[in-house]
Amino acid sequence: LGLPVPVQMGGGWRVLAIVLSITVGVSVLATYNFYMQGQMAAMEAQAEAAQRQASDNQLRLLQSQLEPHMLFNTLANLRVLIATDPPRAQAMLDHLIAYLRATLGGARATLHPLVDEFARLTDYLELMAVRMGPRLGYTLELPDTLREVPVPPLLLQPLVENAIRHGLEPQVKGGHITVRASTRPGDDGGTLLVLEVHDTGAGLKTPAPAVTASGTGFGLAQVRERLATLHGTQGTLELIAASASGTSALITFPLKLATP
Numbered sequence: 001l002g003l004p005v006p007v008q009m010g011g012g013w014r015v016l017a018i019v020l021s022i023t024v025g026v027s028v029l030a031t032y033n034f035y036m037q038g039q040m041a042a043m044e045a046q047a048e049a050a051q052r053q054a055s056d057n058q059l060r061l062l063q064s065q066l067e068p069h070m071l072f073n074t075l076a077n078l079r080v081l082i083a084t085d086p087p088r089a090q091a092m093l094d095h096l097i098a099y100l101r102a103t104l105g106g107a108r109a110t111l112h113p114l115v116d117e118f119a120r121l122t123d124y125l126e127l128m129a130v131r132m133g134p135r136l137g138y139t140l141e142l143p144d145t146l147r148e149v150p151v152p153p154l155l156l157q158p159l160v161e162n163a164i165r166h167g168l169e170p171q172v173k174g175g176h177i178t179v180r181a182s183t184r185p186g187d188d189g190g191t192l193l194v195l196e197v198h199d200t201g202a203g204l205k206t207p208a209p210a211v212t213a214s215g216t217g218f219g220l221a222q223v224r225e226r227l228a229t230l231h232g233t234q235g236t237l238e239l240i241a242a243s244a245s246g247t248s249a250l251i252t253f254p255l256k257l258a259t260p
Contacts, residue, residue, distance in 0.1 A: 023213055046088050066143040077131045092130040099123035111150040114181060121156055125215050127221060136164070146181045149257060150221060152230065159197040167201020167247055175200040175246070186234075195251040204241040209248025219251055227253060 074096055081089035104121050120142055125138045160177060168175040178198045186192045220237065227235030235253040242248060 095126040114149045115147040136175040140178035163199035167199040191255040193255040198248040200246040
């Protein structure tokens with residue numbers, strides 16, 4: 001009568017051992033899964049930090065190239081105007097102070113409102129207008145709905161400077177620059193922000209109209225790299241020759257509204 005008990009007890013221990021083995025196995029797999037998720041999260045955080053650092057470095061590089069270049073040109077023209085046209089020299093100095101205040105007055109963040117980018121362009125174009133006189137006209141078009149959209153600093157100024165240097169200055173009559181912000185639907189169903197700098201200058205050095213150029217002028221390579229860093233393949237910069245004369249530089253990337 002006592003013989004079946006050890007057999008039953010032995011069977012129970014075997015079942016318990018199997019259950020324990022399964023439990024331990026599941027626990028190990030769950031622990032490994034959590035570990036891998038933590039590792040992946042850490043790697044993603046490191047990648048995002050590296051991306052932000054790369055964007056910051058590109059911005060500093062662009063600023064180190066763009067600001068001294070503009071400043072030296074402005075000071076050279078200011079020196080001439082002081083002797084030949086003191087009122088214009090005073091106006092140029094006022095715009096230079098406003099430009100430098102906007103540029104150096106605070107921390108250089110990786111993003112700022114689009115309205116700040118347009119305000120900085122206004123100071124820059126006013127400086128250039130003092131130097132070029134009636135040879136430079138400009139229009140800035142920023143819808144109220146897009147004023148607070150976050151964009152990288154110094155995104156548009158290289159395009160405007162490129163338009164002046166290669167488009168308007170080679171022409172005796174100069175020309176007009178239009179900077180506008182708008183939106184259009186994206187291929188994925190989202191909305192794209194479109195920033196355009198159009199000039200009526202000499203145009204691209206190509207015989208065909210509406211040809212997209214790679215854009216290798218001053219500052220353009222850095223702008224393209226910053227767009228790629230922030231938006232991947234969804235951030236683009238194109239130079240398009242107008243049908244008659246002039247050039248349009250188009251920046252597009254996914255629209256992200258500012259958080260309240």
